[in-house]
Amino acid sequence: MIAAGRTILIARAVADRTTSYGEFAAALVRATGVAGFDFTTGAGRASMAYLLDRISEAAYAESGGRLLGALVRNLGADDAGPGFYRLASRKGLAVPRTRGGRQAFWAQHVRELHEHFAGVAHRPAAG
Template sequence: MTSVGLEFLVERARLEKTTTYTELNVTLRRRAGLQGFDFDQDSERAAMGHLLGLIVEGNRPTTNLLISALVQYLNINDAGPGFYTLAVELGMLSRRSSAMAKQDFWIGQINALYAFYAVRRSGV
């Protein structure tokens, strides 16, 4: 699931698009042939968060970015709380950051991911 999830998020970055937890879940089900996550259950939401952490862990040495920034809640223009928690744990964001600073960090991560993968898309 980690490699399938990473592949999908890289595709989204190359398209300069974000995605939702729901779309990621559907894509994982379709491409990996697995049942997917039931977001009505706390444990399943936590499992998706864990998966995103693994995806970041695999991708960050290449990009030095948090590719999970591309995943947001359906109909909400923001990342999930796990994104910010991970950023704090990695020393990329202060625990005391204001809501505005968090959003600026998130948007910066998205734009940096788009730029990183745009270079690879153009063959440069």
């Protein structure tokens, strides 16, 4: 699930897009065949948060010190879920305390992911 999630999120970064929790979960089901997440329960939401933490940790260096989980948001939301901010704090990033500050922090993080992976996607292959 971690490898599949990493691949899905990097593809979103290259495409200059974010994804919703539901879209991401559906893509994981298609990629792995593993049963989906039940977001109506606390356990289902916690499982997704845990997976996003693991993906972000596994791809941290490859992502240029950014958290891939930032690309997953609630449908219609203008920022990430609380797990993104907790992990960012644990990684030593200066997470603002205000809602507006957090939204700006998240938006910058997403922009940097898009820029980082757009650059990776356009680099010539080593030969």
